[in-house]
Amino acid sequence: MSGIDHVLLTRFNLPTGGLEGLVRAREGWLRERIDLFERYCAPSVAGQQDADVTWIVYLDPASPQWLLDRIAPYAEQGLLHPVLREVVGVPELREDIAALVPRSSDILLTTNLDNDDGLAVDFCARIAAAAKGAAPGRAALYATRGLVLADDGLFVLRDRHNAFCSVRESWHDPVTSWSEYHNELPRVMPTIELDGPPSWLQVVHTGNVSNRVRGRLVAPSAHRSRFAVPLEAREPTARELLVDRTVTSSARRLRDGGRATARRAGLRLLGKDGYAAAKAGLREARSTLHDGPTSLVNLCFHGIGEPGRELEPGEETYWIDRTTFAEILDLVRDRPDVRLSFDDANASDATIALPELLARGLTASFFVVAGRLDQPGSLTSDQVRQLHAAGMTIGNHGMTHCPWRGLGRLDQDREYVAAREAIAAVIGAPVHDAALPLGRYDRRVVDRLRTLDYRSVHTSDRRRAREGRWLQPRYSIHSGDTAAWVEQELLRPPSVAAHARGALVGTAKRWR
CATH class of the missing domain: 3.90.550 (Spore Coat Polysaccharide Biosynthesis Protein SpsA; Chain A)
Incomplete structure (x- = not known):
């Protein structure tokens, strides 16, 4: 040749x-x-x-x-x-x-x-x-x-x-x-x-x-x-x-x-x-450092009070008592830079969180696991509609609460698309936002979610977010956290080193 x-x-x-x-x-x-x-x-x-x-x-x-x-x-x-x-x-x-x-x-x-x-x-x-x-x-x-x-x-x-x-x-x-x-x-x-x-x-x-x-x-x-x-x-x-x-x-x-x-x-x-x-x-x-005035603190709650279902291994560390929850709400009620969200579709979202939020004039986002609806200890469909009618944002947290990283296309369709459609059918309105189960993601997760036109995707990266950004890092509240600790560790402006460290962690997840 x-x-x-x-x-x-x-x-x-x-x-x-x-x-x-x-x-x-x-x-x-x-x-x-x-x-x-x-x-x-x-x-x-x-x-x-x-x-x-x-x-x-x-x-x-x-x-x-x-x-x-x-x-x-x-x-x-x-x-x-x-x-x-x-x-x-x-x-x-x-x-x-x-x-x-x-x-x-x-x-x-x-x-x-x-x-x-x-x-x-x-x-x-x-x-x-x-x-x-x-x-x-x-x-x-x-x-x-x-x-x-x-x-x-x-x-x-x-x-x-x-x-x-x-x-x-x-x-x-x-x-x-x-x-x-x-x-x-x-x-x-x-x-x-x-x-x-x-x-x-x-x-x-x-x-x-x-x-x-x-x-x-x-x-x-x-x-x-x-x-x-x-x-x-x-x-x-x-x-x-x-x-x-x-x-x-x-x-x-x-x-x-x-x-x-x-x-x-x-x-x-x-x-x-x-x-x-x-x-x-x-x-x-x-x-992020240049955008100080627009930075946000996203606080994420999971369960409040006593669980009404069998918890997954390690899940108990994300449950807090009612008194601590109320004290944290009192701490942030006048903070426009703090946003609240709830994951996992626990029944306490409706029975405890909603009344406390309404009493303080607060709103929040509730990310629902579609496959848990109407199950013991989880939100019922009527309760999800109640949250939506009260002015709360309803988002997608998947069908089965499995990590989204590493899923094949069929499993992605179930968690990203079918779950979203099921939740939208419950509230009678489109679902625009998602939260990542267990906080796990990589570039394939991010890229696929973007093609599905989600308005925002919420992570568990434990760093400040920026208003209007598609990817929203959050701080999950754990058992043992107090309102004083939240004020001291999460609401005060982070150091330059903490800014850089948090950005690097999020970038590594998106890059891998």
């Missing part, structure tokens, strides 16, 4: 963690991303010249139908192959490439392409030619120059080990360009760097994981012929070009150099996985 088999690999909305997971958690991320995909990414692949390439685009199986409908025309045109997977590792990549790529040579070339980026019209031809002419064996390839499009203008950037990375290797046991972070490939294999004119385009926008301008300001007119996508930036004046070349671009280089040094140190110290989790957690901690 002769030639080369070239494959573009794109993660569209695969479940991810770390810093990218935090960005993807924004409302509207998918709609913004498909707009960018249609404006820059897809046209740039369609515009490749003198290249024969197969494009595989990975999507979450739980993707909303409107997204799949937007992707479908590109598949029908033969531009790309959409593949639905929750997880994509080396085995899955090998399987999909073997199934979708018509093998015509002994050399496999894989290239990463992010869904909001673009390629110069000769990108694939240049990379394929370099891979074909390279010495036998596995090697990473980079076209080192590209463009960065931002509101401030168009910038040319030399990035030796950029995200448009490629790996050339044999068809036998390939690892692909996704086997390492793009800038870590040179650590594990030989590298080929291609200089020359700009070969790729990055677009700075609100959904970027690395959302910053890099490089040196240039005139768009000098580069439009190399790209099949719009380079919509104004032409800079001669003075602007001079100031950027002599002052601003130097400052950007110093900033980027410091970031690169810190990143290398973090990777050496924490490893790939630990670095990703730490970076995301610190970002969230900084954001």
